[in-house]
Amino acid sequence: MEVFAHYDIMDAEGNRLAEGSKASFCLEDTVCDPGVVPQYNCRGYAEQGLSVNCSDNYMYDIDCQWIDITDIKPGDYTFLLEVNPSLLVAESDFGNNVVSCQLNYNGYFAFLKNCHYESLLEYRKPIKMG
Numbered sequence: 001m002e003v004f005a006h007y008d009i010m011d012a013e014g015n016r017l018a019e020g021s022k023a024s025f026c027l028e029d030t031v032c033d034p035g036v037v038p039q040y041n042c043r044g045y046a047e048q049g050l051s052v053n054c055s056d057n058y059m060y061d062i063d064c065q066w067i068d069i070t071d072i073k074p075g076d077y078t079f080l081l082e083v084n085p086s087l088l089v090a091e092s093d094f095g096n097n098v099v100s101c102q103l104n105y106n107g108y109f110a111f112l113k114n115c116h117y118e119s120l121l122e123y124r125k126p127i128k129m130g
Contacts (some may be wrong), residue, residue: 007067009081009103017077020067022058027052029054079103080113 005022007113014072032054050056058065081099084091092099101115 004084006082008078009067009069009072010078010080012076012078017072018067020065022065027056029056031055069105069110074105074107077103079106087091 001023003021004027007020007022008016009018010016026042027050028040028042028050029049032038032051036053038054039051040047040054042048079099079101081101083097083099087109098118099115100118101112104113107110
C-alpha cells in the first residue's frame with residue numbers, strides 16, 4: 001500500500017504545514033506487549049496482519065516513515081496520524097485509527113504530548129493547505 005498511515009502537522013488555524021505517509025509492503029507483529037504472542041510474520045510470505053496489542057514498527061531511516069519539518073519554525077502545533085485512512089485493511093474496529101497530539105518543536109527536537117484516539121469513521125476534520 002502506498003499509504004498505510006498519513007501524518008499531518010497543523011498550525012492553530014488548521015493549516016497543514018507538513019505531511020507525510022507510511023508505505024506498507026508487509027504488515028506483521030514486530031513488537032507486542034508483554035504476554036502477547038506474535039501471530040503474523042511476513043518472512044516466508046506467511047499471512048499478513050497485526051494482532052491486538054502488537055505493532056508494526058519501522059525506523060525513521062526507512063524512506064516514507066517521517067515528516068520533513070525543515071521549513072517549520074519552532075512553536076506549538078497539532079500532530080495528526082490516521083492509520084488505514086482509505087479503509088483498505090479489514091479491522092474489527094476503526095475506533096482508534098486517528099491520533100491527535102500537541103506537538104512542541106523547539107528548533108532541535110519535537111515533543112508530543114496529550115495524545116488521544118478518535119474513530120476514523122467519525123473524524124474528518126477539514127484541513128487547509130498552508
